[in-house]
Structure formats: C-alpha cells, structure tokens
Amino acid sequence: MSKTYVVIGGSAAGPKTASKIRRMAPDAEIIMIQKGKYLSMASCGFPYFVGGVFDDPNQLIATPTGAQRNPEFFSNVKNIKALTSTEVTSIDREKKLVRMRNLQTGQESTQAYDKLFIATGASAIVPNLPGKELEGVTTLQSMEDAIYLKERLASGNLKKAVIVGGGLIGIETCEALQLGGVQITVVEMLDQVLSFLDWEMAKHVENHIRANGSEVITGCGVSEFLGKDGKITGVKLADGRVLECDLAVVAIGVRPNSGLARDAGLDVGAFGGITVNTFMQTSDPDIYAGGDCVEVTNLVTHQKMPWPMGDAANLEGRVAAQNMVLGNNVEYDGFIGTGICKVFDYVAGSTGLSEKQAKRLGYSNIMTAIQAAPDRPGFMGAKPVIIKLVADRTTCRLLGMQAVGTGDVSKRLAIGAMAIHAKMRVFDLVNLDLPYAPPFSPAIDNFIIAAHVLQNKCLGRMEGISVLDVKAKLDAGEKPFLLDVRGPDEFEQMRLGVGETLIPLGKLRANLDKLPKDKNAEIIVYCKISLRGYEAYCCLKAKGYNNVKVMEGGIVAWPFPREK
Amino acid sequence: MSKTYVVIGGSAAGPKTASKIRRMAPDAEIIMIQKGKYLSMASCGFPYFVGGVFDDPNQLIATPTGAQRNPEFFSNVKNIKALTSTEVTSIDREKKLVRMRNLQTGQESTQAYDKLFIATGASAIVPNLPGKELEGVTTLQSMEDAIYLKERLASGNLKKAVIVGGGLIGIETCEALQLGGVQITVVEMLDQVLSFLDWEMAKHVENHIRANGSEVITGCGVSEFLGKDGKITGVKLADGRVLECDLAVVAIGVRPNSGLARDAGLDVGAFGGITVNTFMQTSDPDIYAGGDCVEVTNLVTHQKMPWPMGDAANLEGRVAAQNMVLGNNVEYDGFIGTGICKVFDYVAGSTGLSEKQAKRLGYSNIMTAIQAAPDRPGFMGAKPVIIKLVADRTTCRLLGMQAVGTGDVSKRLAIGAMAIHAKMRVFDLVNLDLPYAPPFSPAIDNFIIAAHVLQNKCLGRMEGISVLDVKAKLDAGEKPFLLDVRGPDEFEQMRLGVGETLIPLGKLRANLDKLPKDKNAEIIVYCKISLRGYEAYCCLKAKGYNNVKVMEGGIVAWPFPREK
Numbered sequence A, B: 001m002s003k004t005y006v007v008i009g010g011s012a013a014g015p016k017t018a019s020k021i022r023r024m025a026p027d028a029e030i031i032m033i034q035k036g037k038y039l040s041m042a043s044c045g046f047p048y049f050v051g052g053v054f055d056d057p058n059q060l061i062a063t064p065t066g067a068q069r070n071p072e073f074f075s076n077v078k079n080i081k082a083l084t085s086t087e088v089t090s091i092d093r094e095k096k097l098v099r100m101r102n103l104q105t106g107q108e109s110t111q112a113y114d115k116l117f118i119a120t121g122a123s124a125i126v127p128n129l130p131g132k133e134l135e136g137v138t139t140l141q142s143m144e145d146a147i148y149l150k151e152r153l154a155s156g157n158l159k160k161a162v163i164v165g166g167g168l169i170g171i172e173t174c175e176a177l178q179l180g181g182v183q184i185t186v187v188e189m190l191d192q193v194l195s196f197l198d199w200e201m202a203k204h205v206e207n208h209i210r211a212n213g214s215e216v217i218t219g220c221g222v223s224e225f226l227g228k229d230g231k232i233t234g235v236k237l238a239d240g241r242v243l244e245c246d247l248a249v250v251a252i253g254v255r256p257n258s259g260l261a262r263d264a265g266l267d268v269g270a271f272g273g274i275t276v277n278t279f280m281q282t283s284d285p286d287i288y289a290g291g292d293c294v295e296v297t298n299l300v301t302h303q304k305m306p307w308p309m310g311d312a313a314n315l316e317g318r319v320a321a322q323n324m325v326l327g328n329n330v331e332y333d334g335f336i337g338t339g340i341c342k343v344f345d346y347v348a349g350s351t352g353l354s355e356k357q358a359k360r361l362g363y364s365n366i367m368t369a370i371q372a373a374p375d376r377p378g379f380m381g382a383k384p385v386i387i388k389l390v391a392d393r394t395t396c397r398l399l400g401m402q403a404v405g406t407g408d409v410s411k412r413l414a415i416g417a418m419a420i421h422a423k424m425r426v427f428d429l430v431n432l433d434l435p436y437a438p439p440f441s442p443a444i445d446n447f448i449i450a451a452h453v454l455q456n457k458c459l460g461r462m463e464g465i466s467v468l469d470v471k472a473k474l475d476a477g478e479k480p481f482l483l484d485v486r487g488p489d490e491f492e493q494m495r496l497g498v499g500e501t502l503i504p505l506g507k508l509r510a511n512l513d514k515l516p517k518d519k520n521a522e523i524i525v526y527c528k529i530s531l532r533g534y535e536a537y538c539c540l541k542a543k544g545y546n547n548v549k550v551m552e553g554g555i556v557a558w559p560f561p562r563e564k
Helices: A013-024 A043-050 A057-061 A071-078 A143-155 A168-179 A199-211 A259-263 A310-326 A355-360 A409-421 A446-458 A467-475 A488-493 A505-514 A531-542 B013-024 B043-050 B057-061 B071-078 B143-155 B168-179 B199-211 B259-263 B310-326 B355-360 B409-421 B446-458 B467-475 B488-493 B505-514 B531-542
Strands: A004-008 A029-033 A081-083 A086-092 A097-102 A108-112 A115-118 A122-124 A160-164 A183-188 A215-218 A222-228 A231-237 A242-244 A247-250 A254-256 A287-289 A294-297 A304-306 A339-343 A346-352 A366-374 A384-392 A398-405 A481-484 A523-526 A548-551 B004-008 B029-033 B081-083 B086-092 B097-102 B108-112 B115-118 B122-124 B160-164 B183-188 B215-218 B222-228 B231-237 B242-244 B247-250 B254-256 B287-289 B294-297 B339-343 B346-352 B366-374 B384-392 B398-405 B481-484 B523-526 B548-551
Touching (some): A004 A013, A004 A108, A013 A029, A013 A071, A013 A115, A013 A310, A029 A086, A043 A057, A043 A168, A071 A081, A071 B505, A071 B531, A086 A259, A115 A310, A168 A183, A168 A199, A168 A247, A168 A339, A199 A339, A199 A346, A199 A384, A287 A310, A294 A310, A339 A409, A355 A366, A355 A384, A355 A398, A384 A409, A398 A409, A409 A446, A409 B409, A505 A531, A531 A548, A531 B013, B004 B013, B004 B108, B013 B071, B013 B310, B029 B086, B043 B057, B043 B143, B043 B168, B057 B143, B071 B081, B086 B259, B143 B168, B160 B168, B160 B242, B168 B199, B168 B339, B199 B384, B199 B467, B287 B310, B294 B310, B339 B409, B346 B409, B355 B384, B366 B446, B384 B409, B384 B446, B398 B409, B409 B446, B523 B531, B531 B548
Parallel strands (some): A004 A115, A029 A081, A115 A287, A160 A183, A160 A247, A183 A215, A481 A523, B004 B029, B115 B287, B160 B247
Antiparallel strands (some): A097 A108, A122 A254, A231 A242, A294 A304, A339 A346, A346 A398, A366 A384, B086 B097, B122 B254, B222 B231, B231 B242, B346 B398, B366 B384, B384 B398
C-alpha cells in the first residue's frame, strides 16, 4: 500500500524533500503545506531582485526552463499536492496527523501521515525596540519583503536607509539599495561587519563599502526607531546619534521556527533548533526535519547548531527524503561553516573557523598566515585576493580560511572548503595540482602560496606579524623599526606613513648601516604583498638580526588609514 | 663556508629554485645559467600575448610590480648571478663542475658546484616531414616564437594558418590567431582535440571552436609542408587533402631535454625524462632536477612520467631548493593530472583520469556520470557547465573529473582536484559545504549535483546511458524508444530529430499509452539536462517499465548534429 508523506514548509528544504520523495516513491501520496503564498522561492536571490539584477519576481520561483513553481506545477509535473496559505497548527504524533488552517478561508482540517517532514524555516529577529511597528521598518526575509523594497525603490521616495546588522543579508541589502540610488548606513553592534571574518579581514570589506559611497558604523547598536505619522524618520543609536532615514532594514539574524515541533514534544536543542540525528530524523522516528529550523553538526567544532543556509537546506532535505522512503540509509554529517558574500566589486567569504572562533573554542596553539596576491598574472588583468589561513599547530590541520578581494575569491574558498572537509594538513596543501592556465590563476595558485607561507612559519623559517599587531604596537607607542622594501615609485604612490624607512630590496645589502645598530632591535619588514618582504627577512636573519618579522600580506593587507 | 649552487635553466623551475635557495641560504653563491636570451618568461602567457590580450612582450618577464626579470634584476634584488645565452655543454660529476659556452662569444668556461640543479626543460616535437624547414613552419615554445607570431599577425600578410596538433597549446594558439583575424584549421591526428578529455566532452570543444569560425579536422595527420620560394604555402594531410596556408604552427607535444643529464650518466626514465625521487634528487645525490625535463609520479596511476606544466615546475623547484640547502627534508609526491584551457568563451579542463585513461590502465569496474547544469541561478546570468565524473565502483573513489562549458569551469575543476588529492569517495562528496551565494553558484553546486548523479547510479537508483552510447545504438540501426520530456516550446527551439517522442514530464502519467506496450522495450529518456529526465525515469520504473535509461546530461550534453 502506498504511503502518505506530509511535508510542512514549502520554501527550500520542503520542496526539495517532497521532490526527492517523489523520485524515491513514485506512487506515494505527498502533501506539502506552506504557510505563505509562494512556493520554492530562491530567497537568497531577494537582494539581487531588489538591486535590479532582474526585475520580474517570478524569476525567483521559476525553474531553469522558466516554469513557475506554483501548486499546478507541483501537481502536474511532480504529482505533489501543494497547499499554500495554509498553516499547520499542531502535530498529533499519537494519531499521526497534522491539523491545519487555511489562512484565507479560516477553514480547519487534518491530514494523516505515515512519515512527516518539518521544514518550518526560521524567522528574522526583530529587536523589541520602540518604533519597531513603524511603516518603513522591515526585514528582507520573504517575497513580500523583497517586493516591498523593490516598490519603495521604484517609488522615488526613498533617499536614505539604515541597515541594522552587518551580516550576510545586511551587506547584500546594502549593495542592493545603494545600487538603487539610496544613501545607506550599515549599523553593526559588533566591532566589525561579517562576523565570520576576523576583524582585520572585515575592515577591508568595510573600506570597500565606504569607497562605494555607503557608510558603516560598527560597535554601536540601535536603541529606537523614530517616526512621524506612523512612518519611520530616523534611527537612534545607542550612543545617542540619530540617523535620518526613510527606511530601516533589520538584518540581525534569524531564529529557528521550532514552536510547532516543541509543542508536539519533539526535542529541541540549545540554540532553539529541532534536534535531529545524521539521518535528519527527530526524536520521533516517523518525523524528520531539515533546513533553517534544525540544528546540525559543525564538523570542525563538533557542536550542534542551526546552519540556516539555502545549500544546506537542500542537502538535508535530499538526505531526509531517502531515509523517509527507504528507512535510514544515508547521512548528512554536517557542515563546516562556509559563507560567501558579494558586495559591489568585492567578494568576502570564510570556511571553517576564523582565528577568533578558534580561540573562543579553546584552541591554544593555532597558527595563522595572511597572504595577498593577484588572482592571475598581471598581463591577464590580475585582481587581488587576500587569504588568511588558520591551522592547528599541533596537528598541522587546516581549521579555517578566509578570503576577501576583487579577484576570484569563490574558487579559493571552494579549495579551502575541500581541504577542511578532507581534514588536510598544511603539508598536504603545498604541492596541489590545481587547474592552472593564465586566464585562471598565477603559476602557483593563491591558495597554495598561502599554504607555503603557513608552511614556512610552521618550519620556523619565517616569523610573521599581523597588520593588527603592528597597528597595536604603534598605538601603544612602541617604536619597531618599520622597513618598507618596495621601490621608490611604489612608495610615492602608496605608503603607510607611520615612520617607516624605505630601502628597496635590491639595495638592502648595501644599506645595512641604515638599520638599527642593535641586532636585537625589532625590525618589521614588508612590501606590497610581503613576498619581497620575506626575502628581506631572510637576508636580515642571515646578517644576524635576531628580531625580524614579516608584516603578513604587506601593505595590501593593511586595513587602516594610510598616508597615501 | 658558504656553498655554491649552480642552476641550469632560467625559465620556470630554474629561477624558482635559485630564488628559493637564496631565501634558504642568504650567503650562498648562486649561479643560474640560461641557454636563451630571456629569463623567467611566463611561457604559458605566450598565446595571450600573440592574441592581443597585451602587446608588450616585457610583460611576460615582469614581476607583479613591473620589474624586468633580467640579469641585473637577479643580481641586484636576489644576489643571483644569471648568465644568459650560455649553454652548459657537459657536467663533470667527478670534479663537480659544469662546462659551458657563451653562445654569443663562443667563449668556454667552467663553473664548480656543491649542489647542482638541472632544469633544462623540454623541446617542442617537430615531426620529420618534408618541408619542415620552410619559413612559416613554427612552434610556440619560446619568446622568439611568440614575437614571430605577433609580428606575422601585425604584418597583415597572414590570412590562413594551420595548427598541427589539438592539445592545450594548439587550442590556445588557435584562439590567439583567430582573434587576430586569421582563418584557422586545427589538424589533429587523434579522433578528438584535447586528449585529456573523453571523446564526447572534446566534441563540445570542437563544436565551440567551429562556432567561432575556425575549422577542426580530427583523425587525420599531416604528411608534408608545401612551399614555394622557401615559404610555406600549404599543408598536405595524410588523406591527400591540401590546406592552403601562410603559416603552420606545430604543437604536437614536447620532449624532455635530458641529453645533458644522460651524457653525465644520470638515470633517465621510460619517457626520456630525468629520474628523480620525491626529494627531486637525481641518481647523483648532489644533483637535483625539476620542471619539464624530469619524470614525476602521477598520484592516481602511480606511474612516473613527464608532467610539463608551469605550476608543477615551480612547486618542484621550491621542494628541490629546500632539500639542496638543508638536506632532504621535504617532498614533492607528484601530480594528479590537472589541465585547463580557455578557448574563446569556452573553458575545458580535466583532473585525474578520464574514462578512456582509466580503461587503458585496466580499471575494470568504473562508473561515470555526466551532468549538465547552469553555474548559477538563471536570474544571475547562468552559463552552462557539463561535468563528467569517473569513479572506481569497487572503492567508490573519485578517479577523475572533466568539465567543459561557458560557465565557471575553473572552480569546479579545482573542487574535483581537491577531491582527488584527498582520495575522497563519492559518498564524501554529496553533502559538501561549498561557498554558496547566487552570484557564485546554484543552491546545490554543479559539482555536488554531479556527485548526486553518481551516487544515484552507485545505489542502483538510476541507470544512465551516455550520449555516445545512444548515438552508437542509433548508428547501429537499433530502435530504442527515445522519450523527450521537455515542453513543446523547448522542443520547438531545439531537438535531436532522431525519431524521439515528446511527452512533457507533467503529462507523462496521463500518456503512458504512447509508450511501447512491451514493458521490456528499451526506453531512453532525457530533457534539457536530464533532471526532468530522471524524474520521468523514476516514474516509468514504478510503472513497471524494466528497461529505462536516462540519457546523461540531456540534450545539452549531445555533441552531435541536431535537427535544430
């Protein structure tokens, strides 16, 4: 006898699961119940719709061949019954049925299931601040939100907006609205945007956002939304400043929608997400769950936590469907923590652990390397990528990687993600055979060069210092001897202007008298990307200077203001 | 006492080794001896110089900051003595010295060494055919070759050219000259271009080259270069055809320059490359070698062979230098066989083994999957990528991957290369956490989708058939029932026209009467990329059709002529 599968949720994990169940069980009855109006929306595409990359919202719910993913599509093409504007109000695990209400007609009904899949997603967190009900205070989480923002842009009465939150969605929304001609201020409570990055990497992103005309305020929260006649007129910050605006987009994070599951007595984890095992099965063997409403395992930290990403939702749903139909047979082990974000011409991403995260988790012996390099040869139109690698010095295993820049960041992050998935060590990464031709990479790929720097540090052949630590020393009044080994023309175009001495690498050996007489004096060398800096380091070490360090990533990695 | 390091060769591995020795041994004496005029040329960039991506040949020998890598540069910046136009004529291992001749003055001299590095490179193979000495028969291997081709293009007296050989360099040269306005014919003796690809993947590249106005002839060699007044006028093919031309570029491969090493009594391998261990050390412990002149290990096949690639040369040199200075301490294990090539808007590449190579090596139980998908969502300007995965069915280990298309092939190949390096199995690849955002990939990355197809086949959930096998069946007069499940509009725009039946997926269940009555009849289903094809397959299997197959990659993967 054919079984009945009920899927709660019709956004990402839900439709994926329902479709995969159909492929696994062609004769089963499948009912998908969606609270909202739309099905299978490409919600990660909302910022690009708002920003004008495309203007037809139907593209967000279209298949690659242009079919609309509406109830008729699911019925005709996939033989899946899709109910929209229908809310599941409770799950009766005893009777194995769900109760639901049609939000348009108010009609209540029940639906029995043999196996149930919960994909209730997550909701945007809106802080409980005065004025949060004002018109013009919104999130960017639903089709309705996206259409509202698009209409506001089209209306011409949107001049200034405040984005509350500098995470992935906040930054993508900043780009979208700025491209629509709006003056943007991003307000982030933490001391940096994109918290998956370490501070000094995030500062490059902030610099790029400012260079494109938007403002970024970090280290300051929002205390109130100000309004007049029911409409927003400004945002008041915790420090008292008021930012006038016609719109505030709140993007401070999401919270798993696990209430339905919790009410049904299913286990819920420490972060409020539904508890599932690697089969995506909840504490009730007949109920599976996936997507933004569950907690899954971070394969690097071994912690269970929500991982509200569209790609994970699809993969989890595919696993759940196979297990729901055949019995538990395939597993979703977890995620490693990969995220990427485009902002104007810049791309920023991270995979695995940042240095900050690693330290917070108690890794005591970590090793990092920052490296900046062009993403292909100069004659092919090179663009820079700054890479930071984080490794465990004890095991030499790569723990994390971050990359920012205008160059091909996405490929390098994908390489790093594979290395972390495969638990590769630094020494496994120094001789990789990656696809090389001049249109695609330098002869030694940026990722490999970064691994070389890490290997050099690992073997004690290079002592590095981060731009952050150099800045801290200067701010603390220390006076290390800063040695810039670039050419005079480069120095003329761009320089730190913090008291450094210029001695081009080619003239270093003949100008050792310009260095401190005390061989124990701290000398910090750098060039544009600190490759020549490393050569100078080797030279000075050989000449008996005992306290030389390379400023990693060179002047390109310096995120602070420069003299020029 | 400081040691003397002699490096023979100044192109890629040579300068890398010399520079790394300098960083490891700041006080050593380092002499680099180059036969040609130029040092440290980015020879992989020659086609882009010829094709007009840039016009100043000095860019090929410039550092990222624009310094020319000439003897003064090596002397001033790196304290390396670089001799150009100087040929090493013999190595006296007993006396530990090399004998050399200045090719401009004829003067002979010797240079003693403590450690010697051989990077004599490889030479382009020019077949011993009548007419090979004619003006206009050239290779593209040296700066002089590149400048010659650039000048020929500028002269305006170059209308037609024949490229002999459809490998990487042949294809890149085809693009370069075609962009310069020359009518090109590529002649390849094998039955396909780019032999690192399987036949059906290579055909897509050939189709793209033809679509850009160049001609490709496969399965036919060259028998003679025809000329008049000492200049080339045509190329005669083995089948008697004559192609008129003003230029022939021979690019049929390279041969390691191992004569010097062989004469010195060093071991040479089966393919004529110098034998080295993983420390890049030859059979003489004081002599190391690297780059195009050596044989290194293919990590997938465990065979030693030349791997004449610019990236490998640099990595090998870096390893050799460390071992030459400190004693053997780091290893270059080998390569996995990654190659990539841009041709017009198309990118084609391969890593690990092709199906053909795997079969030739005796793998008896291999599994493949071909999958075509857009490289990002449609609303972000999707471009197609066709991926072929090759795996060992016994171990489930990924053996190889090929990718072609106008989309982001380079990133997917890099992911595949990492999977092969890490010896990952198909099941390790189905839930990867790769960098996902709409500007960079679909919600499930193409690479992962391809892994899903392979997993489905592995688990017996899908039986596929390659476009190649479908075509062979049709050519042999077999009459499988070909079922196209796309929409009528898609069918109108593009179709095979080989007797297929169109039943859109959404109408399949209601139209089973149009299928063969015999449930054992062979039915081959497909759509544009065979995702809907797979859904139809699942449906038909459930309806009791016993002999259904999915045509992998769908119509997008069909490289043969179509009706429309």
